[in-house]
Amino acid sequence: MTTADATARAPRASIITVDDDPGVSRSIARDLRARYGATYRVVRAESGEQALEAVREIKLRGEEVAALLADYRMPGMSGIEFLEQAMAVFPLARRVLLTAYADTDAAIRAINVVDLDHYLLKPWDPPAQKLYPVLDEQLAAWTAAARQPARQVRVVGHRWSSRSYEVRDFLARNSVPFRWLALGEDAEGERLLAAAGQDGTRLPVVVTEDGAALVEPTDAQLAATVGLSTVPATDFYDLIVVGGGPAGLGAAVYGGSEGLRTVLVERMATGGQAGTSSRIENYLGFPDGVSGEQLTERARRQAAKFEVEMLTTRQVVALEPRGAARVVRFDDGTELAAHTVILATGVSYRMLAAPGLDDLSGRGVFYGAATTEGPGCAGQDVYIVGGANSAGQAAMYFARHAKRVVLVVRGESLDRSMSRYLIDQIADVPCIEVLTCTEVVGGTGGDHLETLTLRDNKTGESTTVDASWLFAFIGAAPRTDWLEGTLSRDRNGFVLAGPDLVTDGARPPGWELDRDPYHLETSLPGVFVAGDVRAESVKRVASAVGEGAMAVSLVHRYLEKA
Template sequence: MNNERTPAGRVRVIGYTWSPRGHEVRDFLARSRIPYLWIDYEHNEAARAEVAELGLGTRSLPLLRFSDGTDLVDPSDEELAEKVGLQTEPGAPFYDLIIVGGGPAGLAAAVYGASEGLRVVLIDREAPGGQAGMSEAIENYLGFPDGLRGSELAERSVRQATRFGAEIVVARDVVGLADDEPNRVVTLDDGSTLAAHAVLLALGVSWRMLEAPGCDRLIGRGVYYGGAAAAIPTCRERDVLMLGAGNSAGQAALYLARYAKSVTMVAPEAEFSDKMSEYLLGRIERTANIHLRPHSKVTDVSGDELLERVTVEDVDSGEQEVVETSTLFVYIGAAPRTEWLDGVLERDEHGFVLAGPDLEGRVEWPLERPRELLETSMPGVFVAGDVRSGSVKRVGAAVGEGSMAIQFIHNHLRS
């Protein structure tokens, strides 16, 4: 048995470093700000002995061992959330406001809505924080000149919202939305429904997938979208590739450079300054083990069971180079997850939700009062943050919209 002493409250996770599910579990724990100790089953004899003593096979991994003596074997996100004390079920059938999405916009709305007396529930399919919650340093957020970890911003916001009485429900997905006048009804992933006077969609966006041969097969086996902190075991002292030129990619590159032998950033842009803030690009250029490779794109990803090589092509000359690597991070922009709103709300050609003036002339408005600035094509349903068509993709802007939405929701409730 492994006699390693585990700090109080920390979870010991035993699994394969290259397991997709093992990566997802570590990512969930990191995003939920649950301390954990990762133990590689393949290279730790004591860990293998523990698993054998419990009568488990390797297909049962990852194994999570808690300080209270209990274990979870390959748990779902919902089972894991319940075990670590997170709320996975709404506490009531009806609320003043249902917020869908726990990024900066949703958390800001939860804080301001609950503090102003609304009964609020926030539902997030993962853990609160959104993409901003995975950022190692938000350095252009007002009032934090030394930067702020995304996880710290999320943790503070969750504590603030719950102190005012908002409920935070995690590891649950909202899959349906309906108008049941005078209420709005959302359907959860288990088929249950929840009603409210108003709904705020703060869905954020998801990483855009890389459309290169072999990529889908190797997700979690060397190819990663976001979640740099959870993938550290796979890149220590290795040569890492990163596809992307935006601020998210830049922050992740700086973080990974502390552990990796080298980080090579690949982007089709002629200049990284086309997408990245000047202050961040300056830091990257001063980091010796980060290398920039503009005018380039990834055209092929290959390997037997794990990532072994990536083909990089010069976008001008078409010349290709096969690069040996075991780790590729992809940060090539974001796309909304709004397919479930098809036929329910008006969206733009890219799937972002339309609101306010952008709806003029597209749909009839059934109420006597005018449509609010962040109100969608369904009265009483509002949208804020990155998922709104035309939004500014910045943390500060998302917080502002989430806060502002509460005033519009009050106007709706009064009417």
């Protein structure tokens, strides 16, 4: 391995290039040094293993890596594998894959696996046109990111406090880095409370990166403190998207990309239920799977790229027509108006009806994946209720941490409700046990869950087991009570749209337009619905994103004829 200046003592950020062809390796190192040698330390390696050794040495010296350039086709360790391991050491380093023309599909794969920043076709001659402009842009992006101060929000609370859990979940789902300090388990938490003048009776306490202490903060206070937007920039838009799950994010991205002034309103965090999925493996374009968090973060970045405003901690409680405008009202009494609205509020998991569990929510009983709790389950038994994909994905996630994962399924098998790929994966994990024809019928606990009662629906026998962790993924309750009297819904509360509103040729009551509702249009013209909240929708991420995009095309048709 060689460097531009092996004896230099001044710490400089490094550019690491790795290619198993010695001639190519020397060539790119020469071109890099000619342009960047005065500012960056150029490190050349001829294998992924050699490059990883350099990465670790640089980390130990307390220096930085600005960019990683790796050849795709290398024996032993491919360029993608190298980048995936290197990004764990230097997550801010810009990642560039060197590919031949025939390997462009590899670059697409790398985008999925390592969040690739760029791929560069070989040869790159002349470098002034094909190499330097690319790397100039990547190094500028690294410099901007590296100079930003690290955000270190700290949360002090009780391990078995429902509000402490809610705060951690809120921060995690909004991609806000934080450190969790459990009172009684971490001395730093005691020191922070003392510095904040608190005695631990009012928790959680959130200490911001600039040292401000928030005692028992609301979600809105958290959002404002960590830099999330809660106030709209104006009072009128082309499109309001209500809900930030896959359907809402899809609608926002397409709305913004097509020139509509778009605002997305979310009551907690973008991503919805899909955002908490540990691994989605049947989404188009991600052959190696993608976590809900990764998918959500990329969608957020796309929406921001197209100048979509995203408001968090805003609860919409009413919708009404006002002339040609459509107006949504928030729970604080303020309003927002637009030409059109897309409802993408998704669904929530139903509460377990078992006695004893209501008071333990957030204290051992959780609705949804609650991935922030994964490390706390280490070496313990975890019970998961549900037989659909969300439950299966959670089982696979918690199997990484727990001693045993028990999947409690009311049906006779998983075949009717879960994708085959997940069923096969679960069957291959020894620590996952599937209990069919079984229900949770009770639970007990003091400050947290301690026991569960399981009933075998075939025999009628009940068994009580020790349990501290229960995650429920049952049913789908639409969040549409606030639409009562405004839009037509089915008996379960899902919003009716398009052909479902037309009965025997008759349009919905109060429909004044001389046409039938468009496919995703609700009983109020100009208001559309997409994703899980729509009646008879397919409960999958891909279909939700597709409906969000389709809804925007119908918004354009509506605006053209309005």
